[in-house]
Amino acid sequence: MIRVTLPYHLRVLAGTGKEVQLSVEEPVTQRAVIDALEATYPTLRGTIRDPVTERRRAFVRFFACEEDISHEPPDAPLPPEVADGREAFHVVGAMAGG
Numbered sequence: 001m002i003r004v005t006l007p008y009h010l011r012v013l014a015g016t017g018k019e020v021q022l023s024v025e026e027p028v029t030q031r032a033v034i035d036a037l038e039a040t041y042p043t044l045r046g047t048i049r050d051p052v053t054e055r056r057r058a059f060v061r062f063f064a065c066e067e068d069i070s071h072e073p074p075d076a077p078l079p080p081e082v083a084d085g086r087e088a089f090h091v092v093g094a095m096a097g098g
Contacts, residue, residue, distance in 0.1 A: 001021040001022065001023060001085050002021065002022045002023075002024045002028060002033055002036070002082065002083070002085060002089060003019055003020075003021055003082075003085055003087070003088040003089065004019065004020050004021075004022060004033060004037060004088060004089045004090075004091065005018055005019045005088050005089075005090045005091065006018065006019075006020065006091050007091065007092060007093040009093065010044060010047060010048070010091065010093075013043050013044060013047065014041040014043055014044055015041075015043075016041065019088060020037070020040070020041075021085075022036040022037060022040060023036065024036045026083070027075075027077050028077060028078045028082065028083040029074060029075050029076060029077055029078060030062055030069070030072065030074045030075075030076070030078065030089075031054070031074040031075055033078070033089050034048055034049060034074075037091075048060050048091060054074070056070060056074075058094075059093060059094045059095075060091060060092070060093060060094065061091075061092045061093075061094045062089065062090065062091060062092070063089075063090040063092060064078055064079050064081075064082045064087065064089055064090070065079045065081055065082065065087050
């Protein structure tokens with residue numbers, strides 16, 4: 001099971017807690033995790049990535065093992081610690097401004 005943490009506004013929209021667990025087929029990638037997340041919580045479709053291009057929204061970031069992986073290719077394998085559930089895949093709402 002993959003562990004995914006969500007920011008407050010997406011938790012409210014999905015009607016879930018801070019962390020959800022998802023079953024994701026291998027290879028475990030950003031795309032596979034977001035696909036599983038949107039399939040399980042359809043109200044999140046279009047909030048994390050554009051529904052047409054499937055590109056990550058500008059003010060959303062992804063973290064794994066304390067590293068920002070937002071700019072990694074969506075089909076690159078996630079770290080083994082995320083794939084086996086030891087570490088969570090974090091979806092974070094980015095901040096702008098000063």
